[in-house]
Amino acid sequence: MSDGLFLIYARASNGVIGKDGKLPWHIPADLKRFKALTMGKPMIMGRKTFDSFPSPLPGRRHIVLTRDRDWQSEGAEVAHSRAEALQLAGQGQIAVIGGAEIYALFEQEAERVELTEVHSEFEGDTYMPALDEAVWQEVAREDHPAENDRPAYSFVTLERRRESAK
Numbered sequence: 796m797s798d799g800l801f802l803i804y805a806r807a808s809n810g811v812i813g814k815d816g817k818l819p820w821h822i823p824a825d826l827k828r829f830k831a832l833t834m835g836k837p838m839i840m841g842r843k844t845f846d847s848f849p850s851p852l853p854g855r856r857h858i859v860l861t862r863d864r865d866w867q868s869e870g871a872e873v874a875h876s877r878a879e880a881l882q883l884a885g886q887g888q889i890a891v892i893g894g895a896e897i898y899a900l901f902e903q904e905a906e907r908v909e910l911t912e913v914h915s916e917f918e919g920d921t922y923m924p925a926l927d928e929a930v931w932q933e934v935a936r937e938d939h940p941a942e943n944d945r946p947a948y949s950f951v952t953l954e955r956r957r958e959s960a961k
């Protein structure tokens with residue numbers, strides 16, 4: 796486990812996290828929370844998630860995993876393996892911001908998950924499994940009701956259980 800490494804994602808109640816390279820919903824408060832929790836920290840992401848941004852996000856380093864040795868992009872620090880990404884990120888807080896392939900690659904390293912539960916089902920093509928309660932313990936929750944077209948959602952913080960062998 797890496798001290799200070801956390802996963803951050805929003806997940807629908809049917810597991811969907813993405814559709815056609817984008818988020819399937821628009822929840823401004825979630826984008827605001829994402830900004831607050833990642834600002835000033837190195838972010839590790841997959842090349843597809845990087846490509847989903849219109850441009851790099853201000854105030855944060857973008858460490859981008861790709862298997863393509865020729866890939867480069869303005870604002871991206873390229874890594875070709877998990878170890879290389881961790882080395883580039885250095886010590887301290889590190890935000891792993893997706894997508895599904897990258898969460899799977901780093902879950903074992905994470906000490907915390909900042910999850911947004913979107914309390915609705917969405918169509919999509921990218922999924923995250925439910926977190927294992929034997930490994931992850933909920934330590935904070937903030938519930939928000941549905942409003943007009945926007946679904947209800949909850950901001951949830953989970954920490955790795957100390958006794959967890961994973």
Ligand SMILES: NC(=O)c1ccc[n+]([C@@H]2O[C@H](COP(=O)([O-])OP(=O)(O)OC[C@H]3O[C@@H](n4cnc5c(N)ncnc54)[C@H](OP(=O)(O)O)[C@@H]3O)[C@@H](O)[C@H]2O)c1
Pocket residue numbers: 803804805806811812813814815816817818840841842843844845847860861862863866874875876877892893894895896897898900921
């Ligand atoms: N709801 C949320 O919170 C959230 C967060 C993030 C993303 N998303 C959504 O998720 C979708 C993208 O997720 P995704 O799982 O399809 O893609 P992704 O994880 O963003 O990126 C996958 C890419 O990462 C690279 N990669 C993966 N494993 C690697 C490894 N071991 N070594 C080196 N490179 C590696 C490969 O890039 P190359 O193909 O270049 O080799 C691979 O194609 C989008 O719809 C996005 O909007 C949602």
